[in-house]
Amino acid sequence: MAKAIHLVYISLSGNTQSFVKRLKVYLETKTDLPVKTLNVKDLVKEQNDFFAMSDYFVAFLPTYLEGGNGLDTGDVEILTTPLREFIAYADNYRYCYGIVGSGNKNFNHQYCLTAKQYAQQFGFPVLDNFELRGLADDVERIGEKVLALYRS
Numbered sequence: 686m687a688k689a690i691h692l693v694y695i696s697l698s699g700n701t702q703s704f705v706k707r708l709k710v711y712l713e714t715k716t717d718l719p720v721k722t723l724n725v726k727d728l729v730k731e732q733n734d735f736f737a738m739s740d741y742f743v744a745f746l747p748t749y750l751e752g753g754n755g756l757d758t759g760d761v762e763i764l765t766t767p768l769r770e771f772i773a774y775a776d777n778y779r780y781c782y783g784i785v786g787s788g789n790k791n792f793n794h795q796y797c798l799t800a801k802q803y804a805q806q807f808g809f810p811v812l813d814n815f816e817l818r819g820l821a822d823d824v825e826r827i828g829e830k831v832l833a834l835y836r837s
């Protein structure tokens with residue numbers, strides 16, 4: 686049985702942070718497990734802030750790509766690489782149930798592309814996606830998926 690639900694994310698302009706905070710509130714109404722959140726932006730790898738996870742977590746990743754169209758160009762991640770590094774650090778990916786991507790559908794083929802790249806690199810699934818801050822429906826749907834993972 687898990688000791689806690691861990692939601693590990695990165696957020697540059699606050700949308701993913703807002704979603705994760707609302708998700709935490711939702712989960713806390715549904716389970717007795719403590720819900721812990723971590724914004725990897727607050728960790729500095731060079732200062733040895735990174736650590737090995739010893740409990741399962743779900744990752745949340747907004748999409749920031751360098752220009753392009755997501756087809757033949759524009760698949761290079763910018764700004765969110767600390768999350769990739771944290772997941773790679775000490776093989777933390779082994780504890781990752783999966784990743785939830787977020788972005789803006791105006792980016793067409795680049796919508797949530799980086800979450801798909803992480804899934805391919807680390808071998809865990811893309812669990813779901815939401816746009817910008819996400820709607821109440823997104824919080825509930827993704828919350829139920831997270832609960833199912835921690836119950837299994």
Ligand SMILES: Cc1cc2nc3c(=O)[nH]c(=O)nc-3n(C[C@H](O)[C@H](O)[C@H](O)COP(=O)(O)O)c2cc1C
Pocket residue numbers: 695696697698699700701702747748749750787788789790792795796797798816817818
């Ligand atoms: C410079 C920049 C590049 C972005 N590139 C993409 C993209 O390629 N695909 C996408 O779906 N969203 C893209 N977005 C939208 C962000 O993923 C979206 O605003 C997200 O909610 C930001 O999350 P955050 O506020 O937690 O940082 C981009 C936003 C910015 C500012």
